[in-house]
Structures are given as structure tokens and as C-alpha cells.
């Protein structure tokens with residue numbers, strides 16, 4: 001288990017997720033009612049069974065058989081309809097809850113800083129968004145309805161048993177505390193193992209995800225066997241946890257069954273004595289025995305639910321941990337939305353240290369970038385250049401000092417309007433699985449086909465795109481598979497063109513490209529940056545050459561006075 005994963009009570013988990021059932025509660029209630037109706041039908045069936053035994057079977061009177069038999073058949077059909085409706089409504093509510101919960105958690109993740117994802121294992125996050133969410137669904141919706149129905153049935157049939165014969169009923173009830181004690185013992189142990197199982201599930205997904213994402217490195221260094229062993233080791237631990245849960249589960253049913261049999265035998269002994277003394281009819285005893293299965297069934301179900309719920313709680317803990325891990329950067333209550341900025345960017349005495357870092361990444365940094373100016377930021381690795389980019393996009397807020405756009409502190413702007421005004425082109429061009437058209441259009445939700453082609457022409461991408469068999473409709477893989485590094489970067493420039501933001505942050509746009517590819521990028525970059533305030537982070541002298549000004553950063557500080565480019 002994650003050391004940070006809190007151990008939550010069932011009630012706390014429930015309270016946390018219950019609000020998400022808001023739109024489905026009446027359907028859940030309707031489903032529960034239908035299942036209760038089915039239980040009521042079953043009690044009528046039991047009564048009819050007792051009637052048939054006493055009035056027809058014992059005396060061999062066929063005429064007395066038909067009416068109770070007809071009622072019995074009728075309630076059986078009705079019960080079937082109720083079960084169908086009840087189970088469908090419950091499942092429907094559960095699925096809708098699942099959809100809402102996944103959307104909520106995903107929405108939360110989308111608002112966390114990219115740094116959060118660098119610190120976490122992607123595979124583990126994926127497991128939380130899929131398998132763990134699934135367990136919460138089982139816990140909140142189906143678990144709840146089953147619990148209510150089973151509880152109702154148990155109480156209902158217990159009342160009915162008391163009405164039929166209170167002495168036998170009281171003897172039968174002895175089983176309840178025994179069930180409860182057995183269940184508590186099992187649930188606690190299953191809970192521990194389930195927690196381990198969920199964490200291992202996250203590990204396995206993470207290993208698979210890391211491995212598939214880095215398959216080229218794995219193969220290039222001949223590490224396939226090592227990777228297989230890693231997965232096998234995690235899988236073996238998972239197997240151990242699963243078998244342990246299976247053993248506990250398999251043990252639970254027989255233990256409960258033995259306890260139940262002892263109680264049934266006790267009740268039958270008491271019943272035989274009552275029949276012998278003439279205080280009870282044979283039909284009464286048989287009817288009572290049938291009732292017992294209806295009481296013990298829901299009681300067992302409640303016990304199993306308790307076990308299932310404790311397993312599901314561990315999944316819930318992992319979701320809650322994600323939701324509480326970090327508050328996403330949020331808009332200030334009085335944040336204003338900036339329309340289109342002129343692009344005046346100012347950093348004044350900005351200092352920032354990453355959480356848990358010993359020294360600041362940016363230290364008393366001051367710079368004033370005029371609208372339309374192209375400023376290159378250069379310096380040694382680790383000097384703090386990319387941190388400036390992250391602060392400009394407000395992935396973090398400075399610890400001290402202010403960053404402003406058009407004179408407004410970034411913290412006073414809505415995140416949406418800030419990021420509409422500041423476009424980012426990164427070192428590693430991030431592509432989505434889709435067509436080139438989709439990847440360029442990602443820059444703006446309202447981009448037309450004309451905008452996309454114009455942007456591609458300006459980015460010098462139109463030529464190579466039209467030479468592809470499917471042109472703009474060519475599907476490129478998640479990592480831009482099928483395009484060269486330079487081509488990917490030109491698609492990224494086209495994307496930034498489409499975004500048409502007045503401020504651009506370019507973080508090492510030519511890193512990893514050869515001289516020729518860099519040369520081919522210069523013109524598109526000039527077109528992209530023309531008339532836009534640009535902060536261009538680069539080591540490349542060919543790029544600093546096109547800047548209006550070059551800033552050298554060392555240890556998070558400005559290393560030399562601002563001036564004309566080198």
C-alpha cells in the first residue's frame with residue numbers, strides 16, 4: 001500500500017461518494033423497493049407451501065391444492081418481474097454512478113500540475129481510474145441496495161417467523177450473532193489482503209505502462225527478461241494476495257454453513273418436539289423450515305456484503321487519496337478573465353523553490369518583456385529556464401515576487417484566460433493519437449480547415465503533410481509515430497499558430513534536431529513569433545541569433561545584464 005494512503009472507515013468512504021448518487025437516488029430507491037416486493041412475494045409463496053402441506057398433502061385432497069398452487073405460481077411470476085426491474089434499476093444507477101465518479105476523478109487530475117504526474121507512476125494512476133473506481137461503484141450502489149434488501153428481507157421474514165411460532169423463531173435467531181462474529185473476523189483479514197492487492201494491481205499496471213512506453217529502450221538494452229521478471233515478481237505477490245483472499249472467501253461459506261446447519265438442526269429438534277406434543281402441525285414445521293432459508297439467505301448475504309464492502313473500501317481509499325493528494329491550482333474568487341492581451345510580460349523579484357527542494361530554482365528574477373518582443377533565455381542545464389516557462393503558464397505560483405501579463409498579476413487571472421493568451425511549444429512535441437488535422441486543431445477548439453492549412457503553410461508543414469498518402473487525415477501515433485523530429489516540431493508550431501495566442505513560450509523547440517532540421521525551423525519560428533511576445537528557451541546559437549534580446553540564467557538568477565543578442 002502507498003504509505004500516504006489513508007485508512008478510511010466504511011462510513012467515511014460512503015459519506016464521500018454518496019453525493020454522486022444524487023441524480024439516481026429515486027431509481028436506486030425504486031430498485032430497492034422492487035427487490036423488497038420480490039421478498040414479500042416469496043413470503044406469500046412460503047405460506048402457500050405450508051397451506052398445501054396442511055390442507056392438501058396430508059389429507060390427499062387435490063381440490064384444496066389448486067387455489068394455493070395458483071397463488072404460488074402467480075407470486076412466483078410477480079417476484080420474477082420485481083427481481084428483473086430491481087436488479088436492472090440498481091445496475092443502471094451503479095453504472096451511471098461509475099461514469100460520474102470516473103469523470104470527477106479524471107477532471108480533478110486534469111487540473112493538477114504536470115509536476116504531479118512526473119512524481120507519480122502513470123500506471124498506478126490508470127489502475128486507480130479504472131479498477132479502483134469499479135470497486136467504489138460496487139460498494140456505493142449495488143452494495144447499498146443489496147444491503148437494504150437483504151436487511152429488509154431478514155427483518156421481514158424474522159417477523160413472519162415470530163408470528164408463525166415465536167419459540168422456534170427465537171431458537172432460529174441464535175444464528176445471527178454467530179454470523180456477525182464470523183463475518184467480522186473474516187472481513188478484517190480480507191480487508192488487509194485487499195489493500196495489498198489493490199496496491200499490487202497499481203504496481204502491475206505501472207510496470208506494464210512503463211515497459212510499453214519505453215519498449216525501444218528495453219529492446220535496445222536487451223532488458224526484456226529483466227522486465228518480464230519484474231512483472232512476474234509483482235504478479236507472484238498479487239497471486240499470493242489473491243489466493244489468500246480466495247482462501248478466506250472459500251473458508252467463509254463453509255464456516256457459515258456449519259453454523260447455520262447447527263441452528264437448523266436445533267430448530268428442527270424443537271419443532272419435532274412441538275409436533276410430538278401436538279402444539280404444531282407438520283405444515284407449520286415445514287413452512288417454518290422454509291422460512292429459515294429465507295432468513296439465513298439474507299443474513300449470509302449481509303455477511304458476504306460486509307466482506308465485499310471491506311474489500312471495496314480499500315479501492316475507495318486509493319481514490320480518496322488521489323482526490324486529496326493535492327489541491328489543483330484554482331482561480332482566485334475575484335479572478336478576472338483577460339480578453340486578448342497585448343502581451344506585456346513582467347517578472348518582478350520572482351523566487352520559487354520546488355516543493356521539498358533545498359534551494360530555489362528561481363531566485364529574485366526580474367525581467368520586463370515588451371509586447372511583440374522575442375526574448376531568448378539561455379544558460380546551463382539546471383539553471384532554471386524551464387521553471388520560468390512553468391511559472392509563466394502558472395503550473396506553479398512564485399513563492400515571492402509577481403508575474404504579470406498586461407499589468408495583471410497572473411494569480412488574479414482566470415487560468416482559462418491565462419492559457420488562452422499564453423501558448424506553449426515544448427521540447428518534446430506531444431502528440432495525440434489521431435490525424436495530423438486533429439493534432440494541429442488541438443490548438444483551438446474553433447479552428448476551421450482553412451485555419452489549419454494556413455497554419456501548416458506558415459509552419460512549413462503543408463509540404464510534407466500533403467505528400468503523405470492521406471494528407472491531413474494521416475493518423476499519427478501517440479508519440480507522433482511516422483513523423484521525423486523536425487516534422488513533429490513543425491506540426492507543433494502549426495498548433496501554436498492555430499492557438500493564435502499573443503504570448504508564446506517555446507521551451508527548447510530545437511532540442512534533439514540536427515543542423516538541417518533546425519535551419520528548416522527558423523523561418524516557421526520567425527513567422528510564429530512575429531508580432532507575439534515570445535520567451536524562447538534555448539541553447540542553440542542559431543535561435544538566440546533571431547532574438548531581440550538574450551537573457552543568460554545561472555543558478556536561477558539573471559547572469560548578465562539584459563542586452564542585445566550575442
Ligand SMILES: Nc1ncnc2c1ncn2[C@@H]1O[C@H](COP(=O)(O)OP(=O)(O)OP(=O)(O)O)[C@@H](O)[C@H]1O
Pocket residue numbers: 115118354355357361379380381382383384385386387388
Ligand atoms: N519537479 C521538480 N522538483 C524539484 N526540483 C526540480 C523540479 N524540476 C526542476 N527542478 C530543479 O530546479 C532547477 C531548475 O530546473 P529547470 O528544469 O528549470 O532547469 P533548466 O535550466 O530548464 O535545465 P535544462 O536546460 O536541463 O532543461 C534544477 O536544479 C532542477 O534540478
